[in-house]
Amino acid sequence: MLLRRIVVVGVLLAIVVFGAPPAIRAAEKVTVGIGGVGLMVYLPTVLAKSKGYFAEEGLDVEILDIKGGGSQAASALIGGSVDFSANAIDHAIKAKVQKKDLVAVHSHVRFPVMGLVVASKYKGEIKSLADLKGRPVGVTSPGSQTHMVLGYLLVKNGVKPDEVKIIGAGGNTMPLAIEKDSVHAGMMVDPFFTVFTKQGKGFVLVDMFTAKGALEAMGGEVQGTTLLTRPDVIAKRPATVQKMVNALVRANKLITSSSGEEMARSLPAELAGDPKLYAESFEHAREAFPPDSLVGREGVARVIETMRVFEAVPAGMKIEPESVFDNRYVLKALGR
Amino acid sequence: MTRDDRRGRITLERVTQRFALPREGREFTAVQDVSFDVGGGEFVSIVGPSGCGKSTLLSLVAGLAPVTEGRISLDGQPVEGVNPRLGFVFQRDAIFPWKTVAQNVGLPLLFRGVDADSARPRVAEWIARIGLTGFEGYHPHQLSGGMRKRVALAMTMVYDPEIVLMDEPFGALDVQTRNLMENDLLEIWAQLRRTVVFVTHDLEEAIALSDRIVVMSASPGRVKAVYPITLPRPRSVTEIRFHPDFGRLYETIWKDLKDEVRIGYERTRKGLVG
Amino acid sequence: MATSGPEKVSWVRIRLWRAVLLGAFLLLWEMATRRGWVDPFFVSLPTVLAAQIFDWIRTGFILRHLFVTMQETILGFLLGTLLGVAVGFTFARWQTLAHIFDPLMVALNAMPRVVLAPLFILWFGLGLLSKVVMVVSLVFFVVFFSTYTGIREVDRDLVNNARILGAHPRHMIRHVLLPSALTWIFASLRTSVGFALIGAVVGEYLGSHEGMGYVISYAESMFNATGVLAGLLVLMAAVIAIDVALKRLDARFSYWKPFPK
Numbered sequence: 110m111l112l113r114r115i116v117v118v119g120v121l122l123a124i125v126v127f128g129a130p131p132a133i134r135a136a137e138k139v140t141v142g143i144g145g146v147g148l149m150v151y152l153p154t155v156l157a158k159s160k161g162y163f164a165e166e167g168l169d170v171e172i173l174d175i176k177g178g179g180s181q182a183a184s185a186l187i188g189g190s191v192d193f194s195a196n197a198i199d200h201a202i203k204a205k206v207q208k209k210d211l212v213a214v215h216s217h218v219r220f221p222v223m224g225l226v227v228a229s230k231y232k233g234e235i236k237s238l239a240d241l242k243g244r245p246v247g248v249t250s251p252g253s254q255t256h257m258v259l260g261y262l263l264v265k266n267g268v269k270p271d272e273v274k275i276i277g278a279g280g281n282t283m284p285l286a287i288e289k290d291s292v293h294a295g296m297m298v299d300p301f302f303t304v305f306t307k308q309g310k311g312f313v314l315v316d317m318f319t320a321k322g323a324l325e326a327m328g329g330e331v332q333g334t335t336l337l338t339r340p341d342v343i344a345k346r347p348a349t350v351q352k353m354v355n356a357l358v359r360a361n362k363l364i365t366s367s368s369g370e371e372m373a374r375s376l377p378a379e380l381a382g383d384p385k386l387y388a389e390s391f392e393h394a395r396e397a398f399p400p401d402s403l404v405g406r407e408g409v410a411r412v413i414e415t416m417r418v419f420e421a422v423p424a425g426m427k428i429e430p431e432s433v434f435d436n437r438y439v440l441k442a443l444g445r
Numbered sequence: 446m447t448r449d450d451r452r453g454r455i456t457l458e459r460v461t462q463r464f465a466l467p468r469e470g471r472e473f474t475a476v477q478d479v480s481f482d483v484g485g486g487e488f489v490s491i492v493g494p495s496g497c498g499k500s501t502l503l504s505l506v507a508g509l510a511p512v513t514e515g516r517i518s519l520d521g522q523p524v525e526g527v528n529p530r531l532g533f534v535f536q537r538d539a540i541f542p543w544k545t546v547a548q549n550v551g552l553p554l555l556f557r558g559v560d561a562d563s564a565r566p567r568v569a570e571w572i573a574r575i576g577l578t579g580f581e582g583y584h585p586h587q588l589s590g591g592m593r594k595r596v597a598l599a600m601t602m603v604y605d606p607e608i609v610l611m612d613e614p615f616g617a618l619d620v621q622t623r624n625l626m627e628n629d630l631l632e633i634w635a636q637l638r639r640t641v642v643f644v645t646h647d648l649e650e651a652i653a654l655s656d657r658i659v660v661m662s663a664s665p666g667r668v669k670a671v672y673p674i675t676l677p678r679p680r681s682v683t684e685i686r687f688h689p690d691f692g693r694l695y696e697t698i699w700k701d702l703k704d705e706v707r708i709g710y711e712r713t714r715k716g717l718v719g
Numbered sequence: 720m721a722t723s724g725p726e727k728v729s730w731v732r733i734r735l736w737r738a739v740l741l742g743a744f745l746l747l748w749e750m751a752t753r754r755g756w757v758d759p760f761f762v763s764l765p766t767v768l769a770a771q772i773f774d775w776i777r778t779g780f781i782l783r784h785l786f787v788t789m790q791e792t793i794l795g796f797l798l799g800t801l802l803g804v805a806v807g808f809t810f811a812r813w814q815t816l817a818h819i820f821d822p823l824m825v826a827l828n829a830m831p832r833v834v835l836a837p838l839f840i841l842w843f844g845l846g847l848l849s850k851v852v853m854v855v856s857l858v859f860f861v862v863f864f865s866t867y868t869g870i871r872e873v874d875r876d877l878v879n880n881a882r883i884l885g886a887h888p889r890h891m892i893r894h895v896l897l898p899s900a901l902t903w904i905f906a907s908l909r910t911s912v913g914f915a916l917i918g919a920v921v922g923e924y925l926g927s928h929e930g931m932g933y934v935i936s937y938a939e940s941m942f943n944a945t946g947v948l949a950g951l952l953v954l955m956a957a958v959i960a961i962d963v964a965l966k967r968l969d970a971r972f973s974y975w976k977p978f979p980k
């Protein structure tokens with residue numbers, strides 16, 4: 110009687126252990142910090158989760174929407190509260206300046222994917238970056254990529270950054286800040302950029318969503334949002350990193366081969382918002398997503414230089430681009 | 446300085462004062478059916494056991510609170526609020542701690558719109574009268590209890606009130622200082638001859654100072670008796686005690702007072718603070 | 720010289736011990752970070768901090784930002800105090816008003832204003848106004864409650880005496896009520912200065928292009944612990960300076976109080 114029982118239990122166990130789908134069997138918990146999940150630049154990570162790509166790799170990814178923008182997400186990564194963060198590579202460079210290492214393992218977007226929008230009421234007054242002198246201009250948050258890029262653009266156009274009142278006005282609150290005239294212009298990201306300009310509330314001074322616009326404004330390729338992680342995560346969980354990148358590479362492939370409507374449908378309703386508008390913003394920014402997910406060395410080098418111009422990187426400090434990114438995982442995912 | 450003796454008359458007619466005690470859900474009668482007169486320029490003391498309402502009477506005369514029943518008149522005019530011809534010396538220090546001696550004494554003049562040039566000599570005069578010349582710039586906390594009392598007196602007298610009410614003014618002082626103050630008071634009063642109503646529980650003090658004494662019963666306070674004090678003036682507070690009539694007066698009045706004091710005492714012992 | 724009390728307090732020795740303690744702490748901090756016991760990325764080192772502050776002062780960088788913060792703090796502080804005294808006085812005088820508004824005052828005071836900061840920025844913009852409003856909202860309540868209590872607590876005998884001496888309502892306020900309430904008000908001022916500074920800094924931290932809050936926020940976003948700590952130290956120094964000034968002011972206005980206070 111007892112033997113029968115043991116056999117039954119043993120068989121059941123075997124079924125459970127070996128017969129269960131891989132996802133449930135080996136679901137590994139991973140946390141990713143994002144400073145504002147609604148933004149277009151974080152689409153690969155968000156899509157990978159909603160399409161189940163992470164789950165298929167055996168990862169249970171929790172996305173934490175971190176208030177305070179990119180810098181806070183990067184802080185969370187440095188502090189250890191999250192394992193990964195979807196961040197502009199600028200943050201890895203800032204950390205490097207302070208002698209802390211962060212590594213980018215996947216490229217989400219290849220351009221800054223932002224635009225400098227000016228309130229419509231200043232149409233006649235503000236015609237160039239030089240006209241921004243003495244005015245309040247918004248960036249998403251102090252020290253963010255929008256801040257670094259704005260700084261670079263100003264310097265490149267002969268304006269000293271402290272001749273402009275640069276204020277952190279948030280990502281999703283930027284349109285409001287411009288409407289209320291708290292800032293006369295602001296660095297906007299999508300989907301807000303498209304909506305705002307379509308509604309006629311503002312006009313574009315600098316458009317870095319398209320390859321052409323970005324190249325013109327920045328003088329060449331500029332690496333944008335990446336997936337960042339710490340060296341100790343790479344050392345202790347290299348397989349996890351590979352799995353994350355695998356899922357993200359799939360996401361990028363899907364993105365670069367889909368239409369705007371398909372994208373809008375793939376996302377949870379609260380992130381997509383108005384599907385039509387989302388589809389439109391997506392089409393506008395589509396060029397930014399790299400089909401091969403590779404971080405570009407030249408792009409990283411340019412970021413370092415723009416930050417140096419803005420004095421975010423001290424004049425004498427040398428930073429090798431290779432020290433902040435690692436394409437190995439992407440290459441493996443691509444089968445190269 | 447001479448004065449028309451008929452100014453400064455106080456008349457109390459059937460004065461009753463009741464307070465509501467909302468927390469205990471009842472009314473408390475402080476004084477009941479009190480009637481007596483004070484003539485112009487008279488020095489009248491009110492004595493009685495604790496809680497007999499003598500302080501209440503004084504504040505009613507001062508117009509600080511309205512009477513529940515009855516009438517109080519000053520020279521025939523009914524009391525309606527604070528009367529400017531009136532002075533009041535409080536039991537506790539009611540001089541202003543953040544003002545100097547000179548500022549304190551000058552304050553009533555300032556309130557009454559007396560210009561600075563006219564006020565200054567009057568202030569100086571009274572500071573000299575109370576013997577505090579040289580202390581004009583001092584603050585109350587730098588003075589002794591007796592000195593503070595003298596300042597209070599000067600503050601009251603500087604604007605020449607016709608009636609001066611005093612609520613156990615010397616109670617907080619030690620015996621020697623008290624005697625000195627009493628003498629000072631008599632001296633000033635002899636010069637100015639104002640009406641004084643003096644509340645005290647010290648019978649000796651009352652007899653030494655007054656023309657008449659009103660004895661109050663225990664709560665609710667009624668007028669038990671009124672005694673004329675026939676001792677000669679001018680008096681010295683310390684020496685008048687040895688006058689032959691002093692002892693007799695004391696005995697007589699004390700008999701009345703004693704019973705009331707005992708009643709009051711018994712009440713508080715039983716927890717019936719009436 | 721007579722001894723005051725059973726234990727003689729030597730202020731010289733106390734100051735000495737304070738210095739020793741501070742020195743030991745700084746030494747430990749410096750060592751710990753240099754030896755790698757603690758990661759300097761997170762806590763910086765005393766020497767680096769000092770160098771940063773010195774550099775800031777030399778280039779005048781910090782002066783500009785400190786000035787802005789002080790501007791907001793002092794403006795808001797004065798406004799908040801004025802309002803607090805005015806309303807506190809009005810309510811103490813007209814008790815019915817006090818009773819009507821009491822629940823509202825308590826509720827408003829209980830709301831964490833720091834959390835309201837983003838709303839203030841939304842309503843009043845990213846400039847000076849929103850920071851001043853923040854400060855006022857913090858200072859007002861402290862001063863209001865103190866003034867109200869201070870005036871209610873005035874000695875009844877003083878009030879009665881003033882009445883008998885012939886005081887008009889104007890006189891009563893100026894010579895009796897206000898001086899009496901001043902003790903309370905002054906006590907509350909020293910508390911509220913701290914709040915004032917916090918209000919200004921938090922407002923800047925959340926949305927500004929200048930001021931100590933901005934400096935700290937920017938340094939934080941650049942992962943610059945040195946900048947953050949240096950900024951905090953400068954703020955600390957500012958608060959201490961203001962407190963000392965207030966202590967002197969308080970002493971000056973308390974000339975009439977008996978010693979020891």
